[in-house]
Each structure stands twice: as C-alpha cells, then as structure tokens.
Amino acid sequence: MSKSGTLLLLAGAVTLGAALVGGCRSNPPPLPLSQLNPQQTSGHELFDAKCAVCHYEREDRPKNGPSLLGIFKKAALPSGAPANDDRVTATILHGHGLMPPMGNQVDEQQLADLLAYLHTL
Ligand code: HEC
Numbered sequence: 533m534s535k536s537g538t539l540l541l542l543a544g545a546v547t548l549g550a551a552l553v554g555g556c557r558s559n560p561p562p563l564p565l566s567q568l569n570p571q572q573t574s575g576h577e578l579f580d581a582k583c584a585v586c587h588y589e590r591e592d593r594p595k596n597g598p599s600l601l602g603i604f605k606k607a608a609l610p611s612g613a614p615a616n617d618d619r620v621t622a623t624i625l626h627g628h629g630l631m632p633p634m635g636n637q638v639d640e641q642q643l644a645d646l647l648a649y650l651h652t653l
Pocket residue numbers: 579582583584585586587596597598600603609610611612613620623624628629630631632634646
C-alpha cells in the first residue's frame with residue numbers, strides 16, 4: 533500500500549475512535565483529572581473551592597449557573613458572548629447576571645490556573 537494510503541487509513545481510524553469515545557456529543561470529553569498538569573490541577577482545586585457551588589463542569593446539566601462542560605470548545609458562552617479567555621476572565625472578575633463578581637477572591641496566578649483548568653473541560 534502507498535504511504536498516503538496508510539496515512540488515510542490511520543486518519544480514518546483516529547476519527548472513528550474519537551466518534552466512539554465521544555458518543556453522540558460533538559465535543560471531545562474533558563481531560564481526565566489524573567492527566568492534569570500542576571497548573572490545571574491547581575485550577576481544579578480553585579474551581580472546587582470557588583465555582584463548584586454554582587456550576588457543574590464535568591456534567592452537562594445546570595446547577596445555580598449553567599454547566600461549564602466544554603466551555604472553550606463551544607463557539608459561544610451560554611449568554612451568547614464569544615467563548616474566549618477575555619470574556620471568561622471578565623465574567624469571573626466582574627460577575628454576570630446572577631453570578632457575583634469574584635475579582636476580590638482570586639489573584640492573577642489563580643485566575644490563570646482557573647483558565648488553564650477550564651480549557652481542559
Ligand atoms: C453564586 C453562584 C456562582 C458562583 C460561585 C460562580 N458562578 Fe458562574 N455563573 C453563575 C450564574 C447564575 C451564571 C449565569 C449568569 C447569567 O448569564 O445570568 C453564571 C455564568 C457563568 C459563565 C457564563 C457567562 C456567560 O457569558 O454566559 C461562566 C463562564 C462562569 N459563570 C464561570 C464561573 C467560574 C469560573 C466561577 C468560579 C471562579 C463561577 N462562575 C462562580 C453563578 C455562579
């Protein structure tokens with residue numbers, strides 16, 4: 533078989549594998565907690581301490597606020613704002629709708645750790 537044929541086959545197998553693992557959800561699942569790097573792990577701990585009272589992040593159902601599952605894999609945040617670091621940072625710092633501002637509870641390092649974790653979802 534030609535080299536490009538082999539590559540095509542490989543690509544097909546990878547796509548099929550991803551589809552099987554992902555079930556009918558279009559986005560890939562969150563990175564397993566056991567695979568987080570130190571910064572992401574710190575972000576996960578911060579999430580548990582500061583966000584988990586109101587948000588599920590590994591389950592696709594709302595708590596007090598919307599689920600944050602796959603938050604950066606979707607085109608838009610629940611509000612319709614673009615799903616990017618700037619908007620999520622502003623949400624955390626200044627609040628949004630019923631979500632309280634939390635700028636006085638996280639320093640710059642913690643904010644970066646939180647974002648690193650949210651990117652694994
Ligand atoms: C006291 C409850 C509460 C806490 C604590 C909380 N949130 Fe929220 N959050 C909400 C609610 C309610 C909404 C929906 C707000 C709206 O759009 O009216 C929301 C919305 C959001 C959104 C979507 C914003 C948008 O534009 O759609 C993000 C992202 C978010 N929260 C992240 C976080 C993160 C990260 C933390 C922890 C640092 C956190 N939240 C802590 C209640 C909370």
